[in-house]
Amino acid sequence: MxxxxxxxxxxxxxxxxxxxxxxxxxxxxxxxxxxxxxxxxxxxxxxxxxxxxxxxxxxxxxxxxxxxxxxxxYIDGVPLKNVITPALSEKAGELVGKLHSCGLVHGDLTTSNIIFRDEKLFLIDFGLASIDKNLEARGVDVHVLFQTFESTHEAHEELILFFKKGYRRTFSGADDVINRVKEIESRGRYA
Amino acid sequence: MTLILGLEGTAWNLSAAIVDEKDMVAETTATYRPASGGIHPREAAQHHASHIGDVVRETLKKGGKNIDAVAFSQGPGLGPCLRTVATAARALALSLDVPLIGVNHCIAHIEVGRWKTPARDPVTLYVSGANSQVLAYRAGYYRVFGETLDIGIGNALDKFARSVGLPHPGGPRVEELAKQASRYIPLPYTVKGMDFSFSGLSTAAQEARKKHALTDVCHSFQETAFAMLVEVTERAVAHTGKKEILLAGGVGANMRLREMLGLMCEDRGVEFYVPEKRFMGDNGAMIAYLGLLMFKAGYRTEITDSRVNPDFRPDEVVVKWR
CATH class of the missing domain: 3.30.200.20 (Phosphorylase Kinase; domain 1)
Structure with a gap:
């Protein structure tokens, strides 16, 4: 071992x-x-x-x-963190879109928890996941992922743009979630 | 030697200080204490307005020959308080005929920690009434790795304390009572990725008080909230690979929080730094010191750009001084 x-x-x-x-x-x-x-x-x-x-x-x-x-x-691949491109970010968007369509949120969406293998993205570490169809939970999911884009990847704006493209493709409620993400970002420091 | 005068007044504490590269030269503080309940933004601003003249005069008298610039907290903070202090800062800069430098309050907490402790490139846990953030420097910015999704930990503690009849500020009372607890009552633990949330915890603790001893609820509140903060801090350390943790902000005075962070640092093999108390809560010296770093790096704030920003985020500032 x-x-x-x-x-x-x-x-x-x-x-x-x-x-x-x-x-x-x-x-x-x-x-x-x-x-x-x-x-x-x-x-x-x-x-x-x-x-x-x-x-x-x-x-x-x-x-x-x-x-x-x-x-x-064992998913024998590389973390998305190490190989991310706009095209893969779009794929990640599709992946998260599928997850959210299914009524699940991941709770810890980072580029370390998405693994690239055989031209496919795998999602791992569901320790903070839950069954949740609320806009807020989905918004937090996407917000958390965008934060890891911003905090660890230089070209984060482009990555976010492509992510949204993929996310909209596989999830019909995507626009509402994306609006909520904006709100979450602007919220709650001083009441 | 460079001498910078800094003005802090984002919330309850009004403070002016003068620093040079080595140390704090002078400091004067006037603290707003609400007659009842919590901080009332307008009353706090009135407090600042009626004391700022004396606070500045006193500070200049103690160490104020040849000030090179005036720095002030441009945000985040309570709008009325920020505006009052910004007005004073503009007037002072004009009358001394020196540059004005608007600084970010959160970054000032980090920089004073890097100045007054051996921390060089830490992950910072910044916990105060209104703010709860995990920050780290990367590629020209202080990035927010995790933060509260609703209210700051200090506000959550104060809100709970008020609801059970404890006077403001509630944090220290909760800490005292928690020491006499005999058992843990499960309360909602809310960590979402790198972010945390305290408002549900505060409400659940108020409910729990109806059935359980106050000491037990205080203990359970602290244990739950602090475990959330330490968990996210640890994640940021794991994610960034940094070797130091810095604690900043008024809630950092809590000894149980320090103990928990200390244990986590020991287990992870990273250094843990806590500045002395006068540099932990809101203080003028931290504003003056960040002003000094920015002054030497060439930053200047024109009067026309000196509007306050109650939602000023640390990751909006381009860091050219490191």
Whole structure:
């Protein structure tokens, strides 16, 4: 078993062609909060990964689950973060559009959680995902992704433009969400 | 040596300070304290208007020979307070015949931390009444990696505290009461990607108070809210690969928040920096110091461009001084 990534919340290990994702204990938070978050997120992760695939969003195949641990198919590709182009951003838009049409939101849409393999984009890490058809939830999803464009990619305006193109193609409610994203950006610093 | 006079008055605290490259030379502060309830923007502005003359005079008397420029908080903040202080800053710059420099209040919190702690390129957790942001520098800007989707953590604490009859400011009282708690009551934990939300938590805590001891609710509120802040800060560190964390803003005085951040930093192997208390909450020195950095990098604010901006975002400022 080889540890291939150690993120803020989980350790990802690779064994053969199986990913073992273990949500790690955090000393800084109360045991009650810690275990609640790890258990809930593991459970949600698994349930929604499967749900998304049923809707045509490429995700890894789940092999086994325990309290804080998931075994699933290894998507042997590169994070979108490292290969992003306007064309791929448009594809990402289509992907998120499909997810939202399906009634799901991801909750942590970043360019690290979208994997490029075989000319296809896969969505991973559903730990913060939920079944949610609200404009607000969808808006936050897209807003969070745009923030990672802005904070880590130089040509972010073009990426956003192409993302919207793809998003509109696969999701009929796209315009309302895009308007909500603008509102979220301008909201809530000083009441 | 460069001498900059800075004026801060975005919310409840009115403060003027003079700094040079090395240190703070003088500082005078007048704090608005609401008679009851929370901050009333117009009353706070009136407070600032009636004290700013004395505050500036006092500061100039303590250290004010040959001021090179006047810096002021151009935003974000409460409109009436910002306007009052901006008016004073313009008048002062004109009468001293020196340049005016409008600065972003959030960035001032970061820069004073980089000045007064060994932090060089940190991820900053900036937590105050109205602001809650996770920021880091990248390619010419201070980027917002995560922030509150509704109200600031300080406001959430104050709102809850007021609803259970605790006087303003509520944060320190909640912290004291939390120490005597005996159990945790589950409250909504809301992190969406890199962003967090506190208004639901504040409401749920008010509800919980009907059934549970105040000490337990205070404890549960803090534990839940701070875990959210620390989680997002940790994500920003993981995402950016930076090796330092800086805590800024008035809520940074909370010892439990510091303890939690400290533990996370230890486990991740990153350095954790907290400026001394007088540079943590809103203060004139941070405005003067950012003004100094900007002055030396050639920034000047013409009177015609000196309008305040209550929604001034840190990622709007091109950073040429680093």
């Amino acid at each position: 080889e540890i291939i990534a150690s993120g803020a919340e989980a350790v990802i290990a690779l064994e053969g062609n199986t990913i073992i994702k273990t949500r790690v204990h955090k000393r800084y938070r109360l045991k009650e909060i810690d275990e609640m978050l790890r258990r809930d997120r593991t459970r949600t992760d698994v349930r929604l990964i499967s749900e998304a695939r049923r809707c045509g969003v490429p995700t890894p195949i789940i092999r086994d689950v325990t309290d804080f641990e998931i075994k699933m198919e």
